Amino acid sequence: MNICCVYTTDNYIAGKKPLVSLVKIPFGISFIATSLKNSGYDVQILVITPETDIRRTIKGYIEEHHPRLFCLTSVSSQYPLIRDIARTVRSIDDSIYLLLGGHHASLNPEATIKEPCFDALCIGEGEFSVVEYASQIQDGKTPSQIHNLWIRDKENGTVEQNDSHPFIQDLDGLPFMDIKMWDRWIAHTTRVAQVLIGRGCPNTCTYCSNHALAKLCGGKYVRFRSPDNIIEEINRIIIDYPTVRYVRLQAETLSINLEYTYALCDRLKEFNAGLKYPLSFQINLSPGKGLLTDKEFLYRLKSAGIDNISIGLESGSEKVRNEILKRPRYTNRDIIDFCNLARTVGMHVKLNVLIGIPGETLSDFQETIACVRDCNPQHVTPFIFYPYPGTKLYNMARNMNLLSEDLVNPTAERKISRPDLPGFSKKQIQREFILFYYHVYRGRLPFYMIAARAIREFMFIDPKINARFKKVFNYSFLRNLRHKLSTDPPHHL
Ligand code: SF4
Structure with missing residues (x-):
């Protein structure tokens, strides 16, 4: 199953490689992408800047990779752009699942879930929850009962607010970030x-x-x-x-x-x-x-x-x-x-x-x-x-x-x-x-x-x-x- 992990930034270099160096890789979405990849999914990163033609890029990605899930992340300042991306995905293929994590969703879940384009919000750390969400989608289930996620039922629109799992205590147990996934976006490595x-x-x-x-x-x-x-x-x-x-x-x-x-x-x-x-x-x-x-x-x-x-x-x-x-x-x-x-x-x-x-x-x-x-x-x-x-x-x-x-x-x-x-x-x-x-x-x-x-x-x-x-x-x-x-x-x- 293909999964697309999206990162947006307005601090970029014009051209095809918008991130100046390896230190511009964001940790949050990168740990999610790594966890998904290590669980056997085909995961790709998309970096989107204010100059990206969003519709063309998303459409091209969907046609080429046929993803079942988009994982998005944002702090509050990135949220308007991320919401545009989610709406674009939704308008192209309504069956694709859209999950939003990061600071904005974690700290403002009530307001964010009102936006109908998101199928799920991740509140807090998402490494385990997102893998479980992907697994349920892959198995053809209606995603449900996953710690740290607020999940909207695609059929009837109801939202299931699940309990939060304690913070991950053993950070050594997390995989090393897969930096290679980002190579095509980095100008200087x-x-x-x-x-x-x-x-x-x-x-x-x-x-x-x-x-x-x-x-x-x-x-x-x-x-x-x-x-x-x-x-x-x-x-x-x-x-x-x-x-x-x-x-x-x-x-x-x-x-x-x-x-x-x-x-x-x-x-x-x-x-x-x-x-x-x-x-x-x-x-x-x-x-x-x-x-x-x-x-x-x-x-x-x-x-x-x-x-x-x-x-x-x-x-x-x-x-x-x-x-x-x-x-x-x-x-x-x-x-x-x-x-x-x-x-x-x-x-x-x-x-x-x-x-x-x-x-x-x-x-x-x-x-x-x-x-x-x-x-x-x-x-x-x-x-x-x-x-x-x-x-x-x-x-x-x-x-x-x-x-x-x-x-x-x-x-x-x-x-x-x-x-x-x-x-x-x-x-x-x-x-x-x-x-x-x-x-x-x-x-x-x-x-x-x-x-x-x-x-x-x-x-x-x-x-x-x-x-x-x-x-x-x-x-x-x-x-x-x-x-x-x-x-x-x-x-x-
Ligand atoms: S709480 Fe203060 S010291 Fe801690 S990360 Fe935030 S700004 Fe830095």
């Missing part, structure tokens, strides 16, 4: 790869969906794979892609369990020692106060080959960070000292910053500029606040009357300013987004670099222009030149 090392996050930041996702099922939400299992997957990747030198270790935050982190560091160090070309690794860090001043922690990471840390600072205003975003607590002094220490140890730090947060004022934002300048990280990425339904900050924005239908338009979701905030207008937010790099690095980097970056941020505003820029700058000689001139770490692809 040469330098950078990624592995998922854990799921869940213990923090409850108000702009992030983790606090809501944690409540979907029972059982422990924050889980990690064993170091041995991770090493085995990395080894598999470098056999399949021998020119890969950088690996992102993807977990919401690695630092929450120090014993585990150090065990993983020891295994990475040992593994790297046996390689002709040792790998370097990147992690996400959500540092609590204690860790920011812990020299030993940084040395342990560095000795394992982890030389690139990405941190969500989000705001340099302690008031915004603590009272609105509910980020883990630390002071600006802590993060500045941490960045200085990281530099002395030889690590790259990338800070992520959020602009236009409900409740933020221009003066709060100026504190952000000052803090990031004092941190002087090797790289900084600004984003503009986007209201994700299901998050606390979305509700807060709604209560502040900051949202209307057109304000949650998903185009260039975290690159376009939407509401005017009291004390920080929409125009100011957009301007500060474009000029952020200038504010942080003026007087420190050559002017051409700062100007290039400002132009780059400007291009992000239109996904189609962005896609063409990427196409031009991904021709290999320009790509190499860009890497030479850029201060960005090589992981940043």
Whole structure:
């Protein structure tokens, strides 16, 4: 039985291979596709961008492969496009089953199931449920009684809301992601790869969906794979892609369990020692106060080959960070000292910053500029606040009357300013987004670099222009030149 797994993105390269590198493979739908393939189904991936002729593509796929099931995934910003795809499938062949998973369906099932084109919604983790759903379809049954699924009866339209299964506790039991399935969509498979090392996050930041996702099922939400299992997957990747030198270790935050982190560091160090070309690794860090001043922690990471840390600072205003975003607590002094220490140890730090947060004022934002300048990280990425339904900050924005239908338009979701905030207008937010790099690095980097970056941020505003820029700058000689001139770490692809 053929199954089509669909992924949509508006961060793409124009042309036939829209995903720039292996780190653009989305974990959720990829684990679903792998689980289905390992269960014996003929599974294909479709990547759809705003430039795809949806009807032609879907019709061509259906005529060629005769799928019985489409598996779709979306966060809220991708939902309108995914719904169009589902409606297109439905209009071409009503007998095909359509299942939607991902954050949007998980956090807004009542609203989503009202859309008649979906036959089932997956709430939470879907690896086992989707395989069972496919199996019942293959056996000619009417799908029913499957944990984590809301299932619509194709005959009478009634919806069966099944119980949720506890979060999958043994992540080592999941198959390694089948990256090869994505090869035809990836422009460069040469330098950078990624592995998922854990799921869940213990923090409850108000702009992030983790606090809501944690409540979907029972059982422990924050889980990690064993170091041995991770090493085995990395080894598999470098056999399949021998020119890969950088690996992102993807977990919401690695630092929450120090014993585990150090065990993983020891295994990475040992593994790297046996390689002709040792790998370097990147992690996400959500540092609590204690860790920011812990020299030993940084040395342990560095000795394992982890030389690139990405941190969500989000705001340099302690008031915004603590009272609105509910980020883990630390002071600006802590993060500045941490960045200085990281530099002395030889690590790259990338800070992520959020602009236009409900409740933020221009003066709060100026504190952000000052803090990031004092941190002087090797790289900084600004984003503009986007209201994700299901998050606390979305509700807060709604209560502040900051949202209307057109304000949650998903185009260039975290690159376009939407509401005017009291004390920080929409125009100011957009301007500060474009000029952020200038504010942080003026007087420190050559002017051409700062100007290039400002132009780059400007291009992000239109996904189609962005896609063409990427196409031009991904021709290999320009790509190499860009890497030479850029201060960005090589992981940043
Ligand atoms: S630390 Fe990161 S992943 Fe965890 S809740 Fe906050 S934003 Fe989400």
